[in-house]
Amino acid sequence: MEMIRLEHVTKSFGEHTILDDFSISIPEGEFLTVIGRSGCGKTTMLKMINGLNCPEKGKVYIGGKDIGEENIIELRRKIGYVIQNKGLFPHMTVEKNITYVPVISGKKDKKTNHELACRLIETVGLDQSMLSRYPSELSGGQQQRVGIARALAANAKIMLMDEPFGALDEITKQAMQDEILKLHRKLGITIVFITHDIREAMKLGDRVLVMEQGKIVQLDTPEKIKKEPANEFVYQLVGQNWSYYILNKLYDHFRNNNFLLFDYNTLEILTVYKRPHKYHHDL
Secondary structure (H helix, E strand, C coil), rough: EEEEEEEEEEEEEEEEEEEEEEEEEEEEECEEEEEEEECHHHHHHHHHCCCCCCEEEEEEEEECHHHHHHHHHCCCCCCCCECCCCCCCCCCHHHHHHCCCHHCCCCCCCCHHHHHHHHHHHHHCCCHHHCCCEEEEEEEEHHHHHHHHHCCCCCCCEEEEHHHHHCCCCHHHHHHHHHHHHHHHHCCCEEECCCHHHHHHHHHEEEEEEEEEEEEEEECCCCHHHCCCCCCCHHHHHCCCCHHHHHHHHHHHCCCCCCEEEECCCCCCEEEEEHHHHHHHHH
């Protein structure tokens, strides 16, 4: 079942086109990671999904419904949004941060909300004793876990995450990556996760979306992106040498039919020699 669809979406700021006739379909329960250079349209795409940005052209669908015809405030309350700086209210306890969306949505029964906070704080791997603390009393990793718990509090089916672990140290980041994978497997929610870290993108994503200048460069499984990068940008992104990739492709293409003479530095093919038919089976 399709959970999210952007259909021929275009968005500009001034004379700069951020998304250019952009289309993508994200099935229910998928963990999609998104990577690309700064300014390529990643965050704009994310904001399109929860209605923070409106397309100039095209449509955005959530659960098959055009969000342009939906109550945007209600839509946002049903979509979890986790950002790099956590976005917690510093004057509220952890419990009040977690239950903020249910409360403003009219669910004000204290016992029910407390039970919700207890369940969610444990879901993200923290102890219930944390509920009475304030954000300033938590580590960066703990704050990010609370941010995830708050995003889940509205019974969200979609989680949008914009570089949520970007400010964390490497050990904490890896722990949070493992935590969000466990959470995804347990809850089966749809996650769209922006990152600048290709290792993170490849580790977490069922599919990886590579963007450049408001367009999709490649949308594939991590395994396929490693084996069949769409172009030099993708190949370098995954930390490989483009020249070796081209040479391997040339070898695969010609090894059964021809001999090649090429310039190693420019990869220019200088001469192609046809293989004599009578020797074909020997080589």
